[in-house]
Amino acid sequence: MNLGNTYRSQGDFRQAIEYHAQHLAIAQEVGDRAGYGQAYGNLGSAYQSHGDFSKAIALHTQHLAIAKEVGDRFGEGSACANLGNAHDWQGEYAKAIEYHAQHLAIAKEVGDRAQEGQAYRNLGSAYQSQGDFSKAIAHHAQHLAIAKEVGDRAGEGEGYGYLGNLYLSQGDFSQAIEHHAQSLAIAKEVDDRAGVSGLRASIQLSDAALNMGVALTFQVRAARQGPATGADQAPGPHSHSSVSACRDDRVREAAKWLQAAFDDGRPFAKLHLAHLTFYAGQEDAALAHLKEHLSWRVQRGRHICAGCGQTRGEDTPMLTCSGCRVARFCSADHQKMASKNFTLGGSLWDGRHKDICGVLGKWREVVNDRVEPDSCTADLVAFLQR
Numbered sequence: 001m002n003l004g005n006t007y008r009s010q011g012d013f014r015q016a017i018e019y020h021a022q023h024l025a026i027a028q029e030v031g032d033r034a035g036y037g038q039a040y041g042n043l044g045s046a047y048q049s050h051g052d053f054s055k056a057i058a059l060h061t062q063h064l065a066i067a068k069e070v071g072d073r074f075g076e077g078s079a080c081a082n083l084g085n086a087h088d089w090q091g092e093y094a095k096a097i098e099y100h101a102q103h104l105a106i107a108k109e110v111g112d113r114a115q116e117g118q119a120y121r122n123l124g125s126a127y128q129s130q131g132d133f134s135k136a137i138a139h140h141a142q143h144l145a146i147a148k149e150v151g152d153r154a155g156e157g158e159g160y161g162y163l164g165n166l167y168l169s170q171g172d173f174s175q176a177i178e179h180h181a182q183s184l185a186i187a188k189e190v191d192d193r194a195g196v197s198g199l200r201a202s203i204q205l206s207d208a209a210l211n212m213g214v215a216l217t218f219q220v221r222a223a224r225q226g227p228a229t230g231a232d233q234a235p236g237p238h239s240h241s242s243v244s245a246c247r248d249d250r251v252r253e254a255a256k257w258l259q260a261a262f263d264d265g266r267p268f269a270k271l272h273l274a275h276l277t278f279y280a281g282q283e284d285a286a287l288a289h290l291k292e293h294l295s296w297r298v299q300r301g302r303h304i305c306a307g308c309g310q311t312r313g314e315d316t317p318m319l320t321c322s323g324c325r326v327a328r329f330c331s332a333d334h335q336k337m338a339s340k341n342f343t344l345g346g347s348l349w350d351g352r353h354k355d356i357c358g359v360l361g362k363w364r365e366v367v368n369d370r371v372e373p374d375s376c377t378a379d380l381v382a383f384l385q386r
Helices: 002-009 013-029 033-050 053-070 073-089 093-110 113-130 133-150 153-169 173-197 199-225 240-263 269-279 283-299 332-337 353-367 373-385
Strands: none
Touching (some): 002 033, 013 033, 033 073, 053 073, 073 113, 093 113, 113 153, 153 173, 199 240, 199 269, 240 269, 269 283, 269 373, 283 353, 283 373, 353 373
């Protein structure tokens, strides 16, 4: 079991499945019903990471049935949470909400406040996927409150991050940036405390840096596209030079966090750096960032689903976009997911695939030495102007 979990954390999903299958076989041999219920759950999670959602759901359903049979309420709650997440990734949001609500009810019944907070977080994410942002905010606020109550600093930081992205999706830049600043501060604290072994802390810090960089980039874009609003500057008289200096500060701050996220393994930060520098009037720098990002997607990003953003194993069967012939998808549902604007539940970090599909296809020809890079410049600029 532990070997399976370790291989899954390293992204070796095939090896994870093999070890969890061995755990299941041994638990069945010795008659440990609770043990092989747990093995079904771990196998389900491994298959879900592999991109096989139907198999994951079948295995989590087995875990749920065994947990009910042996009276394992904690296991039952875990199975409901996993089923909710699997249905969410499948785009089956009503089912996801149903299972997360069951997890919440069980957590309340057994008095597990930490699990109750996780259930609220999962419900918030499911409602966000569904496009119901008011319910998403309410549930993530509950998760944040419980994380504070139980002293879960990492969970608190995640809660601020979720809420920051929700406020950003509604165009409330001040609230978004304020929440992401809180998330960043906590992520730094947790990362410093965790040291080199803190994988969750390291991931949270890079996520928080990317979130802050993206939020500031959206604010810079809004300021560039129209007169400054309350979200961009305080009321009262402002000289042109003071407003420009304020925006330059935002550009520098956004670039700092996006570069930090990129350096820490968040490749999509380059895409936002391209937009940011273009909004700041630095067209050459913007094109350089964009070309680097497109080259990465053509050469090394083919195992990342353009719908859910999850990395899949090299042997995972995936759909390929017929337009650009670069983007890959876990399923037809995830291909649809990739076309959603982030204000309707799509990806904040990746954006809509259909917006980048054309230039991605053209850049594939550049990478394959079929056309000259300069022949794509007009298309790249047009993409950045959107």
